[in-house]
Amino acid sequence: MSIDDSTRPGDAVKPEGVQRAARRQVTKIEDVAALVGVSASTVSRALARPERVLPETRARILEAVRQTGYTPNPAARTLRAARSMNVLVVLSSPGHGESMISAFFNELLMAVDLTLSAAGYGVLLGNLYQSAEREERVVNLVAAGQVDGVLLMLSRMPKASGRSLAESGVPMVSVTTPAAPDLPLVAIDEEAAAATVARHLLELGHRRFGYLGGPADHAIEQRRHAGFMATLAEAGIGADAVVRYPGDFRVGSGRRAGQAFVADRTRPSAVFAISDEMAIGFMKEVRQGGLAVPADLSLVGFDGIPFAEFCEPPLTTVRQPRELIGRSAAELLVALMQGTELAAERRRIRFDAELWLGGTTAPPRT
Amino acid sequence: MSIDDSTRPGDAVKPEGVQRAARRQVTKIEDVAALVGVSASTVSRALARPERVLPETRARILEAVRQTGYTPNPAARTLRAARSMNVLVVLSSPGHGESMISAFFNELLMAVDLTLSAAGYGVLLGNLYQSAEREERVVNLVAAGQVDGVLLMLSRMPKASGRSLAESGVPMVSVTTPAAPDLPLVAIDEEAAAATVARHLLELGHRRFGYLGGPADHAIEQRRHAGFMATLAEAGIGADAVVRYPGDFRVGSGRRAGQAFVADRTRPSAVFAISDEMAIGFMKEVRQGGLAVPADLSLVGFDGIPFAEFCEPPLTTVRQPRELIGRSAAELLVALMQGTELAAERRRIRFDAELWLGGTTAPPRT
DNA sequence: AACGATGATGCAAACGATTGCATGATGGGA
């Protein structure tokens, strides 16, 4: 068999196409079929539905596949089967000069990836970068049927030109507290977790608090704030005993809050930051301002990112079971993509987060 | 002919197919064509080659596209055009319980993603997890033509059943010092960077050193080690004045080295860790062992991860221009994917890394 | 021996876009 792509016709007219990828030996399922002496259908089934083909035939086919190095063409498969075996992970990082994936989502993503790829799915990254244009693109990607499922690492539902991602009909799971009231979800119980922080600080004897939160319209901010305040209220402490610092979950806003804290003469004795990044930025600035943690103030973070442990002193924080969340979310998504009907309580899963005691909390100065 | 309920179509034979995605209104290019009153070819060209269609026709087509909400089917496009508009980013994280993406690659990935998606490419994540099976899958993915290009965040060339990724003929760019001698590459000058560390410590007056490196067969380890040792040698300091600690770039190995350091009575006065993660683990343990940084020992890391700045004291480290590397690598890859012929020196790009002075170095104890 | 059930395999029609070539219209130059 001779291959002659050396004799290309005229280069008079520039063709519209771009050059093709290097030619592989065996590229079509039909080649394998011919080699074995069966039809393409049989090869296809041998690969996808082992039980529907004679074991002996199957063995011969697999051997031929191995020998020829044949790999099915995913595009053709996707086109015909209307199934891409890809999942889109949607997130939104701030953009230039920051990290692609926050420390928290990073480990979560790992568990998601491991679980999904074990089930045969690929992972496509869709970062919104807080830009409308990117958001449009991501929504279109899903609308075009490029992916079989979506994993949301976001607290709101992506939209584009009025259309919401939710309308696409593609299975979706969120790993952060709710983008939509009815969305399949795997996350911690935010209120309960924030409550453990409040209880811990109350037990140490604190009575005046700082709260370093997130944007007011952010679902996570609302939950953690509610849980924290409710528990304080139970102890008879009202909103007037809580100084609120604005934040956006990122380290920079933590630093700004830290500076504000230092400048404040009537400062509280304990601060709850609803992300570790903010807590870390906060700690750096208050220390710069001459205050000692935990001698002058107690500080608690949230998430339990790996670095919390390496702060000096180690940061007391709420540890989210990231691997568990990621794995469960991926499993749920796979179930949904396979069309499994699930009861409501199996579509909204809550885990407990645990307070991890580092060294940043202590009783207040007397 | 007998009629009975034993042959209910539903449960007789399970159909091979899975349910299709919800039907969209307008799904085919032909529908748009019919609406406008042109052929499918024209619509296709209007979308991909604006200059080849009458401006007025094009306007009418675009309007119809907008109205119908038509989105081209990527699978069909890929199949026919043999072009997926996807890029695979290959990396290898340790696995369960660790982060998906190391702090260093994280920011790099962001720049890569921003640049690639601006050029119209999607990003597919291929994590090897140091597992042969995953590696096989990744190599096959590329062999199957699922992606148009590969970005390697790895120091060795992935292989599967004897076949190397390099053989696939797909354009590739590496962002870590060389996977293969001839591979397009965007990275810092490792030797030069390691040399700045050596010079800094020498200038402070150190004469006995610790070196916390990586696996001996790791290209980065070799380069950084060579650069460090060569500069010491120029100052008349031989290998006998350098204690070597084994490491693997991760925080755990830094901790183990720190413990070894504490136990050692004849310890050196300055330590160079070739990753920030290791430096951070090291610092935690030596402090635990009662030593102060930088009073009792100087410590320098490598990479300049965001967290280095938030250590106490801030970690002196070599800052890599991550965004620049990521952007350049993505641009190079795009050029290669578009078939641009590039001179050798434009295919291997080196940037300078800069020593960032935190507070972990000082003159040695007298 | 006849019959139906069961199981393995093949046939051929999609899936939705791209693109080489053909066609017809238009316009400019000789």
Added chain:
DNA sequence: TCCCATCATGCAATCGTTTGCATCATCGTT
């Protein structure tokens, strides 16, 4: 007036797989 170049568009083949249905062989029952 004729001819050829240029341009916009259409025709139809093709990319490689999956899958409903048809076919055929085999086997156990009655």
